[in-house]
Amino acid sequence: MGAPIDFYFDFSSPYGYFAGAKIDALAQRHGRTVLWRPFLLGVVFKTTGNAPLTDQPLKGKYALRDFSRCAAYYGVPFKMPSRFPIATLAPARAVYWAQAIDRPKASLLARALFHAYFAEDRDIADASVTTQVAGGVGFDPAQAAAALRDPAIKERLRQETQAAIDHGVFGSPFIIVDGEPFWGVDRLEQVERWLKTGGW
């Protein structure tokens, strides 16, 4: 089995959500696992000078249309959240905390958090909502709540976000396969071919 695929994403990214719905099965088809690596895109944007898509002239209006169209294209349930974008410290911290306990279940939690935000319009920026979702996939909600306030977990997310920047990550989703970087859900076909052929 090859090295895990690094899957960088921000929980406020619709394209990250679409990719997250596909990435585990894709990796599995090629004997790989996926390391889910949430980071804070807002911090990255301070480095790159970028702004959220929906704040950009022309592109913002297009993006809203493209989100819904892509959701249908990828066959993923989607409802534009009432609050968008959001600060994603709580869900990101929850995933790093969960990974130390049970990595496969942490991936399940990540998918459940994405689903809560983009399919059920639940505000996962709210620590209590993130905690409920963690409870829903079998983690202890009280432990999850404590973890979100744990300075070590907060520091971990800071480090992961810096590590993402150090690896050249500037958007979400961002997938690294054996050192090869792929940006965007629309690169999943290329990721798949890369895994199949070992590059080209």
Added chain:
Amino acid sequence: MGAPIDFYFDFSSPYGYFAGAKIDALAQRHGRTVLWRPFLLGVVFKTTGNAPLTDQPLKGKYALRDFSRCAAYYGVPFKMPSRFPIATLAPARAVYWAQAIDRPKASLLARALFHAYFAEDRDIADASVTTQVAGGVGFDPAQAAAALRDPAIKERLRQETQAAIDHGVFGSPFIIVDGEPFWGVDRLEQVERWLKTGGW
């Protein structure tokens, strides 16, 4: 036969080149034709505040890698041009001039100009190079040279660039099918499905 597909692009856009290599055949599979609409992305960027990809932190380095990888993925010959990006007034004007004479041959000219720049590293910003390429596909080079200096042709490109902005075009390539906008060569699969199903 349905209405023509609007294919907006800048001749300095690698992703526009890749899409240009595919769009006519794609349209033809669904009984459509393609209206090639070159515009000046630099003028659009003044509206949107965007910068060329390769000038952007992190994204620029990634883009160079992605250009080559996408070329291989789409099976299109590609060599990163020595000068990039370039001002594309000459090739864009040539195409609008050619369309008034022979629309199918004008599309052939557009593909030949893209190929000259991205496969042969010829500087199509130079009017004499654009004129040579026009001669190569059967247009009169002397007439082409005169057209590039024609105030009416210059005005036409200004109007087309403004029309692109008015239609919400903010990047290259940008494809509009029956009013539905698609940005990027990576939306070709969605364009194809849209043509097949009439939307979803």
